[in-house]
Amino acid sequence: MTSNIWMKSCVVTLSVLSLLLIMIISTGKVVVVDNVTRLAKHVRRDPESGPRKKPNIIFILADDLGWNDVSYHNSSCDIHTPNIDRLAKEGVRLENYYAQSVCTPSRASFMTGLYKSRHGLENVLAAGEAGCLPNNLEIMPQILKRHGYTTHLVGKWHLGFSRRNCLPNQRGFDTFLGFHNGALDYYRHTHGNPSQPKDPDIKYFAGFDFWENEKVAEDYTGQYATHIFVKRAQEIIANHTQNVEPFFLFLSLSAVHTPLQVPQNYIEQYEGKITDQKRKIHAGMTSCMDEGMKNLTDTLQRLDVWKDTVLVFSSDNGGAVYEGASNIPLLGHKGRFTEGGIRVVGFVNSPLLSKQVQGTNYTGLMGIADWLPTFVEGIAGGSKDPKLDGVNMWESIRYGTSSPRKEYLYEVGGNCNWNEGDEPLTMYGTIRIGDWKLHLGGVGQRIWPNDKDQQMREIHFNGTCSSELHTLHNIRFDPYEKHNLYQKEHDVRATLLKKLKYHCRRKVPTVQRIERKEANPQLRQGVFTPWLDDWNYLEWHPTKADIEHTKKRYCRWEEFCGDTGCFNGTI
Structure with a gap:
């Protein structure tokens, strides 16, 4: 049986090479295959070879998407998301699913399988803050690599970049295309406002922040970020069609986080239907993301990868209603621990789901920290880690059984x-x-x-x-x-x-939030780069100047009762 499969693979490969040779001879030109499809559309795995032993895992994380920003939740249907709706309605919709109230803690819980009180990143990391996801924690891509997966991050990191060993490629990702901060200009790929005075003590730092692995990626400037990220995800899928290893793809979109920017053609369908300007642009950004979901799943199906894949879609927190999002009918918004801030859109779609659960709502309790054990234990075949707060939800989601989770912090x-x-x-x-x-x-x-x-x-x-x-x-x-x-x-x-x-x-010390003046990209050719090497925040004590600088940035009576947002160096 094995020799037959090998022989068939050889025949297919030789056929493709012959086809290329014929095309070159007949046209006199070298054939260049599109990046997305490459040779993969000509080469399919033999059906007799069967599915992969370990499924591919794609985790798509939308940024600041509100509960009421997808059509299948939308009471007024003012935003159209037909492709997200289709994936959700054909899969399992997670209707009792929670993230953290803001982005960095959610991402850290996803990566570590820990509550935010136990990984240390309890707050949003701002540009220039010296902390990062603690290196003593083994995180999802590192674990999945041990189980034979190739690992890819496309989009937003936002788990710290002050030192090189904080960066995605140093934390288990084979490839990375994206940005390190919490937001970026969708066209210029900058964070902050570069027109601010070039002064180390400015209110907030600004500079270029777009990377391919650990190199500045300026060639993409002018292209819309959502388009870039989806296209790269398609390329990753295409490049794996002939590989025996499964892949883990973390598509961490910047959409629909501010700044509110999107090509005009995505807004036009909402002209005359949505009067609020922020809501209108937010709707256009959501529609663009929805189109990306179609392009991605079309690639999976065209290249015959879908049958071996588990796809998860999630938001990182509730919608920012003051920037055009909607969480109706839930109370509150991003930054709150009311339901509108932490109960998020989520679903799973895969041919590997049991037929009886496809097209159903799953109402069992689940949180974003559960994905690590779900992927590692449930899908990759790893062993249970008793140190984790997350629990393996794969069998519950796959067969619709009761949730093993009884509480969530x-x-x-x-x-x-x-x-x-x-x-x-x-x-x-x-x-x-x-x-x-x-x-x-x-x-x-x-x-x-x-x-x-x-x-x-x-x-x-x-x-x-x-x-x-x-x-x-x-x-x-x-x-x-x-x-x-x-x-x-x-x-x-x-x-x-x-x-x-x-x-x-059981709480661990919170990662320091003191911002260092030395992090200003204007001191490094206008680029956000790692600025501390082999620096251990647990051994560092902020200077008086560091504290004063942080106060200038943060002491604005932020949006939380009982929290001035100020810091005294004893965080």
Whole structure:
């Protein structure tokens, strides 16, 4: 049997070479095959060779996509996402699925399988901040490589780049095309505003931030970022059609994060239908991303790779309603621990899913930290790691069985010995156990979305804190968090508070957020590059100048009750 397959492969290869030779002789020209299809469209694996022993894994992470920004959730159908809808409706829709409230912690939990209190990256990493995802943690691409996968990151990293050993290629990715910061200009591929004065003490740093592996990639300048990222993903798929190794592709899109930019042709379909300018551009960016999903899946099917692939789509947090997103009917937005900030769009599609679950909703509890054990244990055949917070969800998703996850921790910190009733409040946190969700600490104004106001501007925090410092909701019966039962359900409250304290005591030190003036790209030819070599943030103590510089950048009474956003060097 093996010799027959080998002989057939040889015949196919010789046929392709003969075809090329005939084309060259007849035309007198050298044939150049398109990057996306290459020779792969002529060479198919023999059906008798069977599927791969380990499926390919594609994880697509949208940035700041709101719950109500996809058509299959959209009550008013003002944004059209037919391709995302098709993939979701043919697969398994994750309707009780959570991420973190902002991007860096979500990405770190995805990569490590840990709650954000246990990987240290609890806040958004800004340009020039010296910390990165701790190198003592083995992360997803490193683990999957040990199980025979090739690994690829396309798009946003946002897990630190102050040292070379923080970069994607040093953390397990074979290839990388994208940017290191949290956002970029979709055409110029810059972060921040390069027109700012070239002063090391400017309010925020600005410079070029686009890379191919560890080299600056200026050749892509002027091309729209979403198009670049999807095309590179197609090329990766095409290049693997003849490989025996499975691949892990992390397509980490910048869309639909600000700045609000998209080619005009994607906006035109919304002219006269959406009046709010931010919502209109946001809709165009979402439609462009949706088109990319069609192009990607068309490539998978055309090259006969789809049958061996598991595709997951997710958002990294709730939508930024103040930038055109919508989380209707959920309360809140990006940066909040109400449902609108952490309950996110997600689905799985694959021919490997059981027929009975294709086209269904999965309502079992799940979080973004679960993908590492799901991919490693469930799909790649690795062993269980008891140190992880994530759990293997593959069998539950694949066959529709009950979720092995019974609780999920969103955040915790402060004084772990705080007792209920003590003043002042010195502990904070949010946890879900079963149907119950406890939030300890201010939640901002509690104003619920109005279906007539897609932008939900009224939810945006206006600088005053709610009198409801603590909330307790039964999410199953009160998914929109309208009925605070904190003062009524004493036993439930005590149970969740006890578990919150348990997690508080397991918390690791937060990665330093002090920003260094030396990181300014204007000191390095206008490019964001690693600026500390072999530097251990755990052994570094910020200087007075570092602290003052960070205060200038952050002390703006940010959008969180009880948090000034200021830092004193003891973070």
